Amino acid sequence: MPKPKKPHDTATAFQFINSTSQGPSDPEARKRIRSHVMQGKNRRRPRPAMPSWMSGDYGRHLPVDASEPAGTALSAPRTVGTDLSLTIFPDRMEPYMVKDIVDFLNVVKKALYPFEVILAPDKREQFWFNNLMIDSAYLHAVIFSTEAYYATLRGSSSSHLAVKHMLKSLNIVAERIASGDRDATSDTTISAVISLTMAAFFYGDYEAGEMHMEGLYKIIMLRGGLASLRGDAYGIQSKACRVDLGHALSTGRKPLFFADGISWDSYIATHAPIANFDPPPPRGDVVEVVNFVEKLDWRLVNIWRDLHEFAQLGNLAYQTQRQLQHDAFHEMMASIHYRLLHLLFSDSAADEAVRLGMLAFAATVFLQWVGVRLQYQRLRESLEAALRRLKNEVDDVPPWLVVWLIASGSVSVFQEVEGTWLQQWLDDTLKRVGVRSWGQARETLRGVMWIDLLHDRPGRAIFEDAMTRLASDAAVTSVARKA
Known part of the structure; x- marks a missing residue:
């Protein structure tokens, strides 16, 4: 069996953990963290940036056009005052819908990340609210997701109203693609299809989810691939991967992204700052597990x-x-x-x-x-x-x-x-x-x-x-x- 590849000497390159105002809670942890910080400072050469796995920087070298197609950046209209209920939306909205959407997006924001308590605040989440005001396809996709969510809580199937908004969103996206509209591959269009896909898998409609996923894949490929979403303001790249992975785990199909040219090298252990700490070696029963795993396929060992x-x-x-x-x-x-x-x-x-x-x-x-x-x-x-x-x-x-x-x-x-x-x-x-x-x-x-x-x-x-x-x-x- 080929040996797992040796980690590169770039362990301090990865700025992964930020300190909160409270700081470390025990002396031993503070000692380890100080040790790590000093190791980084004692190196004279600058710390290289962490390569992006999703954009193909790590283990592969692909041409990347990170910019969004010209003309696809949409400006958000001003809200009337500070109350979201007075916001001007791109389509007609009932007052109750606004409240339901805000509540739903707040629920989703917290529910998406089991690690929320130790994840740094993500300022990009605000853009997902802002998109409601600038793109009708995304607006109707979120209304559908919201209606379907509350229907699930009630133990009922999706309402006629929810399906109506889903079809509106899909029709708008289809019209953009058919007409060659420059907004066909915009951030907001992709966001709309992600929302529809995520909702379908969440509510167990795998057939619809698979169709949405295939459409999402085609749109992103037209845009230039996942790498074209690098550094996007909305976190679209990671959300597209998330629904692709959910699709694979739910249906048993292979993921659509990264079908070719995947890197099997170790990624986290190579770059994570904890690699500079000196944790105690495994003991007793754990050694037996480690020795067993180390004899498996080298790609699996790296993972x-x-x-x-x-x-x-x-x-x-x-x-x-x-x-x-x-x-x-x-x-x-x-x-x-x-x-x-x-x-x-x-x-x-x-x-x-x-x-x-x-x-x-x-x-x-x-x-x-x-x-x-x-x-x-x-x-x-x-x-x-x-x-x-x-x-x-x-x-x-x-x-x-x-x-x-x-x-x-x-x-x-x-x-x-x-x-x-x-x-x-x-x-x-x-x-x-x-x-x-x-x-x-x-x-x-x-x-x-x-x-x-x-x-x-x-x-x-x-x-x-x-x-x-x-x-x-x-x-x-x-x-x-x-x-």
Whole structure:
């Protein structure tokens, strides 16, 4: 097996974590951060900029035209006063719609990022409100998304009004493309199609979502590809990737972007600042997991290292009250998911199980919504099948890798583990390792790959349920022996 490529000596290049006003919370963390800061300052040469994975800067060299086509920048009309209800929109709006839209966009903004508590504020989000005032296609797309969202909360199907606004948005986009309108590939047109695509997948209409996704892909290719969205004011590049990835996880189809020329080099572990820290080496059971993973396909090993590095970054940011940068967060989302989704190991049960386990774990970090568990049906089915195959075909799987795989799947995509063969495998494995407290289990899981902020609550519930079952079984066995 080819060896994973050695990280380049550019670890201090990545400005990923910003300090909040509160600063680090413990002396050891402050010491590590000071050490990292001084290492960067002690280098005489300037720190190079972090290459963009989504724009093709890292591992590939593609011509890029970052500018938006001439004439596609639309100016926002002035609002009348400061009340959004008095804003002049490009189409007729009922007063209740304005309030519903504002509430909906605020919900989406918070729900999109499970990491919101440690993500630095993203000033670009305001542009998504501003677009409502300058583009009718985007306005109707958001009205559709809003109406469909509230219909879902009520437990009803999308209303006739919601469908009407969806069709209006699609017709406007189609007219722009058919007429060769210069706004056909504008930021706001792309934003409209992203909104329609995201809404379709969120509400489980995969057929419509796939059609929207294909249309979005064609528009972005007409624009010049994902790289043409580099540095856009609205964060369109990352949102386009997000819906593409959601489409792939939901349907089992390959992502449309990055089908060719993908870089398999390590990305995060090469550049993240935590690479300059000196974390303690893995111990005991974790060493067994690391040694097992290191023997897998070298591309998978590089992704494992990146995702493990990101988990450490997330824990460090949370513990020291630091903040992650949105751009870096999205670059990591793309680099991890696209590489995992463009791999397939039909001839190796171990590689395929670890690949899908990492996808499930990464989805909880980058793609799940806060308070809403997205049903990535195909990922759930594929992971369960891969774990069954792993159990039947591989004898030397480290027990803590089994625990991590089942826990990651349970936190992410499995709807119900209790009463299934997965529950029995988890219980048997926990009994085998002899762990008795959540603190012990958590410490080992963190050594494998774990983010406290996201995984502690559901992970603890999974563990304690297992401990309750094991205690009950032990009590029954004891009574039977006495009898």
